[in-house]
Amino acid sequence: MAEIKAGLEGVVVGQQDISFINGEVGELIYRGYHIDELAPSASFEEIVFLLWHGKLPTKQELDALKERLASCRALNDSQMKFLKSIPHYARPMSVCRTGVSQIALYDTSYQTLEVYERGTNLARADNILSQAPTIIAAFSRLRRGFKPIPPREDLDHAANFLWMLNGKDPSPEAVRAFDLYLVLTAEHGFNASTFSCRVTASTWANIYASVVSGIGTLSGHSHGGAVQAVMNQFMEIGNIDNVEPWFNGCLETKKRIMGIGHRVYKTLDPRAPHLRAKVQELSKLSDNRKWYDIAIKLEELASKNEYFQERKLYPNVDFYSAPLLYMLGLEPDMYSPMFALSRIAGWCAHIMGQYENNRLIRPRAEYIGPKGLKWTPMEERGNFGADTTL
Numbered sequence: 001m002a003e004i005k006a007g008l009e010g011v012v013v014g015q016q017d018i019s020f021i022n023g024e025v026g027e028l029i030y031r032g033y034h035i036d037e038l039a040p041s042a043s044f045e046e047i048v049f050l051l052w053h054g055k056l057p058t059k060q061e062l063d064a065l066k067e068r069l070a071s072c073r074a075l076n077d078s079q080m081k082f083l084k085s086i087p088h089y090a091r092p093m094s095v096c097r098t099g100v101s102q103i104a105l106y107d108t109s110y111q112t113l114e115v116y117e118r119g120t121n122l123a124r125a126d127n128i129l130s131q132a133p134t135i136i137a138a139f140s141r142l143r144r145g146f147k148p149i150p151p152r153e154d155l156d157h158a159a160n161f162l163w164m165l166n167g168k169d170p171s172p173e174a175v176r177a178f179d180l181y182l183v184l185t186a187e188h189g190f191n192a193s194t195f196s197c198r199v200t201a202s203t204w205a206n207i208y209a210s211v212v213s214g215i216g217t218l219s220g221h222s223h224g225g226a227v228q229a230v231m232n233q234f235m236e237i238g239n240i241d242n243v244e245p246w247f248n249g250c251l252e253t254k255k256r257i258m259g260i261g262h263r264v265y266k267t268l269d270p271r272a273p274h275l276r277a278k279v280q281e282l283s284k285l286s287d288n289r290k291w292y293d294i295a296i297k298l299e300e301l302a303s304k305n306e307y308f309q310e311r312k313l314y315p316n317v318d319f320y321s322a323p324l325l326y327m328l329g330l331e332p333d334m335y336s337p338m339f340a341l342s343r344i345a346g347w348c349a350h351i352m353g354q355y356e357n358n359r360l361i362r363p364r365a366e367y368i369g370p371k372g373l374k375w376t377p378m379e380e381r382g383n384f385g386a387d388t389t390l
């Protein structure tokens, strides 16, 4: 009988050269560059180029990428009409998933949609990466009762998103904070959503379908859905004096603390210190330390607690992403879409990588159900009423 690893933990299912994670020491490397090397200087567009092409861009290459991305941002009338038809109570993550799926409908290279040529997929990746922020920003404004703001071609990716969200020039500090968030969350090995993208791509489904699979997988709270849950948890705690009683309550009721723990990292997530420092910086600038203080206190309590120590549970990327996005003025249910906007970069790199060396991903599971049952005619199945749990 085959050995079964629940949740595929520790199972190596392929090779890739996009990113490397060492969960024991807390190391994350994009295409050979340690995240600590990239975080202080890289822009999101540079990371996109690095992930898609395997090297840092020259100035000319970066300018060309920025120009291409900026030129793909605008939505067509049908897309805008669709966004206006969405009820205000829709979840932004559902809008993100459906809106990205919709981009495929207007691909003018439709006749070659089933062609997996790299140039075609790079153009499609540009489209997805550029239009997803426009979709999310437009929906955010519509549900707040405002008109969507068209994208600007003179702004970089992070600045343009904040512009479309608020209709005013974002501060350089806000742009840098959001850009840093995008840089740090752009790629992360064979995580659940990336694996999902690869499974879909392995059937030779197109890049749009593959990214949509990734968005669906990202939405759950064991993955990208946690970032919203983290902020809700900080709001529930409410003030610094309540952190300890709240933490003790979690221990008593065995409630999981969101933003803590990771399948791979058995130490502090290497993205967390960069985000923590940025939250501290934003807190000073805005003269509001509340969320930073709550997060720091909670991290400290968890780090000193035996339960968390024994299980090697430390803050993950979501723990400080939540207050960072909050301080940029985003509502908590927008956080998972923010994760998607950034991870599209990594997903597309993996999907293109999958096409280049493809074999259908098709694992097996051990069957533990019955065999040899005989068909029972309807009149012999009894009449005990419907099982409403089915």
Ligand SMILES: CC(C)(COP(=O)(O)OP(=O)(O)OC[C@H]1O[C@@H](n2cnc3c(N)ncnc32)[C@H](O)[C@@H]1OP(=O)(O)O)[C@@H](O)C(=O)NCCC(=O)NCCS
Pocket: 007, 221, 222, 223, 224, 226, 255, 256, 257, 258, 259, 260, 261, 262, 263, 264, 311, 313, 316, 317, 318
């Ligand atoms: C990320 C996560 C899903 C990883 O899950 P996993 O690798 O399957 O680990 P498990 O669920 O098997 O947890 C291992 C042990 O740690 C405990 N644990 C894991 N995360 C915990 C948390 N956030 N709070 C309290 N206990 C936690 C589990 O209860 C389990 O304890 P046990 O051995 O006594 O049963 C998990 O840590 C989690 O749910 N974290 C909170 C949600 C979150 O932040 N998700 C974003 C991830 S980037």
